Amino acid sequence: MQEPCVQSQTGRSLLEMRQLLLDHFGPQEWWPGETPLEVMVGAVLTQNTNWTNVEKAIQNLKAEDLLSLKALNAMSTQALAEAIRPAGYFNVKAKRLKNLVRFVFERYSGSLDELSNEAIESLRQGLLSVNGVGPETADSILLYALERPVFVVDTYTHRILLRHGMADEQMAYHELQEVFVDHLPEDLDLFNEFHALIVRAGKEYCKKRPLCSDCPLCKWEGGPVLQ
DNA sequence: CACCAGGCAAGTA
DNA sequence: TACTTGCATGGT
Numbered sequence: 001m002q003e004p005c006v007q008s009q010t011g012r013s014l015l016e017m018r019q020l021l022l023d024h025f026g027p028q029e030w031w032p033g034e035t036p037l038e039v040m041v042g043a044v045l046t047q048n049t050n051w052t053n054v055e056k057a058i059q060n061l062k063a064e065d066l067l068s069l070k071a072l073n074a075m076s077t078q079a080l081a082e083a084i085r086p087a088g089y090f091n092v093k094a095k096r097l098k099n100l101v102r103f104v105f106e107r108y109s110g111s112l113d114e115l116s117n118e119a120i121e122s123l124r125q126g127l128l129s130v131n132g133v134g135p136e137t138a139d140s141i142l143l144y145a146l147e148r149p150v151f152v153v154d155t156y157t158h159r160i161l162l163r164h165g166m167a168d169e170q171m172a173y174h175e176l177q178e179v180f181v182d183h184l185p186e187d188l189d190l191f192n193e194f195h196a197l198i199v200r201a202g203k204e205y206c207k208k209r210p211l212c213s214d215c216p217l218c219k220w221e222g223g224p225v226l227q
Numbered sequence: 228c229a230c231c232a233g234g235c236a237a238g239t240a
Numbered sequence: 241t242a243c244t245t246g247c248a249t250g251g252t
Contacts, residue, residue: 047233050232052232053248054233056249088248090248136233137234154233208231
């Protein structure tokens with residue numbers, strides 16, 4: 001059995017790490033041509049769920065013309081659950097989506113444009129107050145739907161930092177986030193692309209079971225270290 | 228067959 | 241506070 005992709009730690013930066021991933025995978029162009037609402041819905045549906053399953057659920061919503069704030073707000077939770085069934089946890093996620101849509105109506109008159117005018121910190125607090133929206137979902141919405149420079153942390157992020165000696169097992173979400181925020185320029189496109197590259201690398205190489213034969217980070221002599 | 232996937236909230240001690 | 245469990249489909 002192969003060792004986990006832990007490498008030595010000599011003098012590389014997060015920016016170099018991102019460049020390496022970019023050279024290897026190319027631009028990821030995550031969530032490019034979709035509407036903000038579609039991104040928000042996707043952010044909830046993808047909680048602990050493979051993206052291909054999420055796409056099926058979103059296609060169902062589109063096919064029935066249900067992918068609008070108005071339609072989502074009007075329909076029953078049960079009907080919504082049925083439509084998003086392929087995404088898994090459909091009863092829970094139907095409630096979460098209804099909570100999120102209700103939040104947009106109650107605070108912003110059902111207008112994402114109005115919501116977009118909100119300052120980033122109060123917006124994040126508001127999103128987190130919605131039952132079913134945790135830190136990753138909130139930050140995914142801020143970054144990918146609302147184009148705010150917020151770094152998104154997920155299980156892959158934690159795992160990759162762990163394997164490269166840049167984090168420990170019990171670090172909380174905001175601590176992992178600080179690792180990036182404290183060592184990178186605050187840049188929307190950088191945060192967008194870097195997170196997408198981390199997920200790509202995680203999916204292909206940095207799984208729960210060690211499997212690192214071709215991992216670009218693990219072939220990276222020295223491994224990353226914060227500077 | 229087992230295991231995993233771009234989390235989160237609620238329950239338990 | 242610090243674990244544990246439920247939620248569920250679909251792909252490998």
